[in-house]
Structures are given as structure tokens and as C-alpha cells.
Amino acid sequence: xxxxxxxxxxxxxxxxxxxxxxxxxxxxxxxxxxxxxxxxxxxxxxxxxxxxxxxxxxxxxxxxxxxxxxxxxxxxxxxxxxxxxxxxxxxxxxxxxxxxxxxxxxxxxxxxxxxxxxxxxxxxxxxxxxxxxxxxxxxxxxxxxxxxxxxxxxxxxxxxxxxxxxxxxxxxxxxxxxxxxxxxxxxxxxxxxxxxxxxxxxxxxxxxxxxxxxxxxxxxxxxxxxxxxxxxxxxxxxxxxxxxxxxxxxxxxxxxxxxxxxxxxxxxxxxxxxxxxxxxxxxxxxxxxxxxxxxxxxxxxxxxxxxxxxxxxxxxxxxxxxxxxxxxxxxxxxxxxxxxxxxxxxxxxxxxxxxxxxxxxxxxxxxxxxxxxxxxxxxxxxxxxxxxxxxxxxxxxxxxxxxxxxxxxxxxxxxxxxxxxxxxxxxxxxxxxxxxxxxxxxxxxxxxxxxxxxxxxxxxxxxxxxxxxxxxxxxxxxxxxxxxxxxxxxxxxxxxxxxxxxxxxxxxxxxxxxxxxxxxxxxxxxxxxxxxxxxxxxxxxxxx
Amino acid sequence: xxxxxxxxxxxxxxxxxxxxxxxxxxxxxxxxxxxxxxxxxxxxxxxxxxxxxxxxxxx
Numbered sequence: 001x002x003x004x005x006x007x008x009x010x011x012x013x014x015x016x017x018x019x020x021x022x023x024x025x026x027x028x029x030x031x032x033x034x035x036x037x038x039x040x041x042x043x044x045x046x047x048x049x050x051x052x053x054x055x056x057x058x059x060x061x062x063x064x065x066x067x068x069x070x071x072x073x074x075x076x077x078x079x080x081x082x083x084x085x086x087x088x089x090x091x092x093x094x095x096x097x098x099x100x101x102x103x104x105x106x107x108x109x110x111x112x113x114x115x116x117x118x119x120x121x122x123x124x125x126x127x128x129x130x131x132x133x134x135x136x137x138x139x140x141x142x143x144x145x146x147x148x149x150x151x152x153x154x155x156x157x158x159x160x161x162x163x164x165x166x167x168x169x170x171x172x173x174x175x176x177x178x179x180x181x182x183x184x185x186x187x188x189x190x191x192x193x194x195x196x197x198x199x200x201x202x203x204x205x206x207x208x209x210x211x212x213x214x215x216x217x218x219x220x221x222x223x224x225x226x227x228x229x230x231x232x233x234x235x236x237x238x239x240x241x242x243x244x245x246x247x248x249x250x251x252x253x254x255x256x257x258x259x260x261x262x263x264x265x266x267x268x269x270x271x272x273x274x275x276x277x278x279x280x281x282x283x284x285x286x287x288x289x290x291x292x293x294x295x296x297x298x299x300x301x302x303x304x305x306x307x308x309x310x311x312x313x314x315x316x317x318x319x320x321x322x323x324x325x326x327x328x329x330x331x332x333x334x335x336x337x338x339x340x341x342x343x344x345x346x347x348x349x350x351x352x353x354x355x356x357x358x359x360x361x362x363x364x365x366x367x368x369x370x371x372x373x374x375x376x377x378x379x380x381x382x383x384x385x386x387x388x389x390x391x392x393x394x395x396x397x398x399x400x401x402x403x404x405x406x407x408x409x410x411x412x413x414x415x416x417x418x419x420x421x422x423x424x425x426x427x428x429x430x431x432x433x434x435x436x437x438x439x440x441x442x443x444x445x446x447x448x449x450x451x452x453x454x455x456x457x458x459x460x461x462x463x464x465x466x467x468x469x470x471x472x473x474x475x476x477x478x479x480x481x482x483x484x485x486x487x488x489x490x491x492x493x494x495x496x497x498x499x500x501x502x503x504x505x506x507x508x509x510x511x512x513x514x515x516x517x518x519x520x521x522x523x524x525x526x527x528x529x530x531x532x533x534x535x536x537x538x539x540x541x542x543x544x
Numbered sequence: 545x546x547x548x549x550x551x552x553x554x555x556x557x558x559x560x561x562x563x564x565x566x567x568x569x570x571x572x573x574x575x576x577x578x579x580x581x582x583x584x585x586x587x588x589x590x591x592x593x594x595x596x597x598x599x600x601x602x603x
Contacts, residue, residue: 086603357551357555360555360558364558366558366562367561367562367566367569368557368558368559368560368561368562368563369558369562371558371561371569372554372557372558372561376554378600378601378603379600381600381603382596382600385545385547385550386550388547388550388551389550389551389554391547
């Protein structure tokens, strides 16, 4: 066994947990110039596929640190799915997508690839020290930082100090337990066995669901294709089945074989990973506890149906990193971190509301839901309007309603587009580097989008350019022209997508946060002279 | 009716079924069905719904 190197106690941020969320936070913090150290109990990336669906929004966030391309290249993209009752199709859904988009609405990819790419991005960014086989023990939070104990594989303990501790240590978070904090909410009884198998297939990549299939009467089965000829199969086990028995290969493999036979997948196959799952809708009340911040499963557990677990964790990372960077660098008051908590707790509440609805359908918690599901599946054969009940309600980005960071939207003259608190819409554009996408501008700092065909820079831009702002507190000013040539500060929207989606008229200004959310917008004469510096100073509560 | 409204109906009825308890469920659903069927434009439409439900329940 290697002797662990001593762990220096000199980083401003320690991240407990090097899973996909911890590694993403580390890479994003480093991108914003904040050194951090990741303590991961396991020796390397996870085993088993675990989370497999990565949303468009997650790819955008991972794109801020360059992890999007390898994941999109390796992953299998999909746009919809089919549900069957017995042998008959009762729902075919498609998520919004178009040929010009930057990413598909969803890709399937094993979690270890996500961890690997987030880790690679963290290493590329520099400033990140990843300590494998290092487990967090006792945690002592205090007003000016956090002391903690780390146990290394050689059996030694190390006392560390950090200004900020981010708990990304999963559903059974040690940090959460150390602080005596409890998750609150509902757990559902219905269990699903999760099996990954290796089998070659030529089937279309889509989400497949069978209710009461002839292969496994009474059960519900989900299937997703993954890269490397891997199938994810989830099936519901009966309430009376013992969970420990349910995951034994002799109980799992015949059910899988029966279903593969039924759908005509005849290539040889072998099991790779078996696990069991029950739906949980649990959250901490706050994701900030002084100098300790919670993200991902350590903060909240949501049902798998709708793929909101990993994806909401990566959204946590995207929301937290720029805020913590600004606070740590003295560019914002630490109250900015309270908006991390309030915005992401709101997101969890929405994820839980959708997740609970999906769970009530996929694993009916009582006789009422079980009977209604029987009725809905049958009625879907005759009345397509009830098909929406079968729809898995896939994850979509959450609107931060009433966030204190939102600039007032009333009276600004917009009738559509994206108000403050919603994710800035995507659009295909021409940039100086060639065809590109609007969301690729986000992730490093604030962005001012000025919709105008007049190449003269407005007063607001000239003033903002004179501001001495840097890092994530900086503003990049970009003109979105309807026509003409692109240049370093001008993108061209010749398809009209951006102008339409932002409800833009000549002289419209949008201020976008570093995490790609709209913070404020102005139209007409008001847009020309907005005091962007003042807007940011107020939002960040900068000291003079 | 929107999909969201159909979801509200679905959830409310599921919880109502759980509340009244198993012995009363047929009576609850028969009362509801008779109310809705008597609201149809004519008997033909109502009878078609009854035979559809009978067919689907037989699956």
C-alpha cells in the first residue's frame, strides 16, 4: 500500500466527494480561478453505470469547462420514447428538439464516463487536487471556516482547515450527518431492480417502457441503450418480494431473458451490474449551513423517473461555482450564497413535485393510484388525451421565480421571450469562428446581449467597458445583429432565432448570469443607458 | 382540458379511492360514472362509453 502524501491545509475550498457533482464543482471553481481539493472515499471513478441520462442543460454546464464534446461524442443521443401496455403502444413522446441545436435533449452515458470527463476538466483547469481513497471523518464548522478530519488509505488521519466545505458526498452524506442535519420528505415503498447487461443491438435509441408486459406480467419494465453495447433495464418488483432476494442473479436473469425474448433481442448477453432502488423525495431545508454548502444527492434525493438526480446535481454545481468564486475572491458579499440555497431548494421542490407524480404512476404507492393506473393504461388505447399521464416528465431547467437576483421585469415592454429567472434561450448564430450557438457564450462571466443592427456601441456598453470588473464578476458585451458580418464582439442571427426567442426589437438588452440564467432585460431607449455596473453591484452587494 | 388538468383529476381521484377504502370503491366509481354519463349529450354517447369501458376492463 502506498503511503499517502501529507495533505496540505491551504486551499480555500474542500469538496467532500468526487462523484459527478463534486468533480463538476471542482472543475467549475477552478475555471473561475479558485483552487480546491477533492476528497473521494473510493479509489477511482465509480463502478456500475449508475446515473445514465445527461440532459441538454447538463451538457451546457459541462461545456463551460470543455467536458461537453467528449461526452456528446461518446453518449447516445435521444429525443423521445415509447410506452406499451401489454403488447400495444399507448404513448409516443418527443422532447423539443431541432436539427440545428447544440445538443440533443438527452444523451445516455455511463456515470463513470461523466466522472472521468469532469475529472479531466478539473485537471485541465489546474488548481484542483484530487485525493482518492480519502474519506471525510469528523467535521467542525465555525464562523470563519471549517476544520475536518480526513482518513487516508494508509490508516492515517489528517486534520484539515478550509474556508468553505462543499458536501457532494451523496445520499448517505457524512458531512450532513456530522452537522446533524436531516433530509425531509417522503420515501416510497415500491422497488425497482436496476440491471445493466452487455448485448449488441441495432434498436433505435429511445426510452422504452412496458406496463404489464407478457414477459413479466404485473411488472413495469424500462429500457435505455447506453454506449459500449450496454442496456439499462429497470423492472418493478412485487411488494411482497424480499429486496435481498430480488437482486440475486438467479432471480434477475430469467426475467431479463424473458423480456429480451419478448422484444426479439436475441444476441448473446451477460449481466454487468445489478442494484435495487426505491423512490425518495427528500431534501434539506437549506443548502447552506454557514461555511458548509450542500450539492447533489447530499442535499436532495429525487426519484429516478424523469432523470432529475444527477442532472439537478450538475445544475447545483453550475449555480454554486460562480457564486462561491465571487465570495471567496472578495467580489461579492457572502449573502450571494443564500441565493444558491434558495434557488436550488426551489428547483428541488419542483423536481420533487414532478418526480412524485412520475413515481405515483411508475410505482403506485397505494390502491388508489394502482387502480387509476390500470384505468389510464386501458383508456389510453381508446382516448389518446390521457396519454399525458403515462409521460415520464423528463427533466427541464427550472425557473428561479422571485430570486433576489432577478431584475424587475414589469413595464419593460416585453410580451414574450425570457424573463429574469429563466434559462437564457438557445439560438444558432454566426460567430467570427463560424457557425455557433448562443449558450456557448455563457459560463465564465456575466454576458450583456445587445440586440441591434447599429454597430455603434451604446452608452451602457461604453460605460461597462470602462468598468474594472474581472473574473466571474466581469461582463462580456456582445451585439446580436440580425445581419452583417460577425466579429469578436458581434454575433449574427441570420435565421432570426435569437431575436424571436428573446422577443427582441432594435435596441434590446439582456443581462445573463454566469450560469446562463437571465438576470434582467431592457428594451428601447432604456436599454441604451442601463447602468450595468450598478445592477451588478446591487446584486452582488459589492462593498465600495 | 389541458394535460396538467387531467393530471390533477387523476391524482385527486386516486387519493379519493384510497380514502373511501376498498369496500366502498365500486360504489364511489359507479356514482361518479352515473353522474358523468347522465351529463352526456344523449343516451347513445353514454352507452358507447359503457361498452368501451366494459371492453377495456376485459383486457
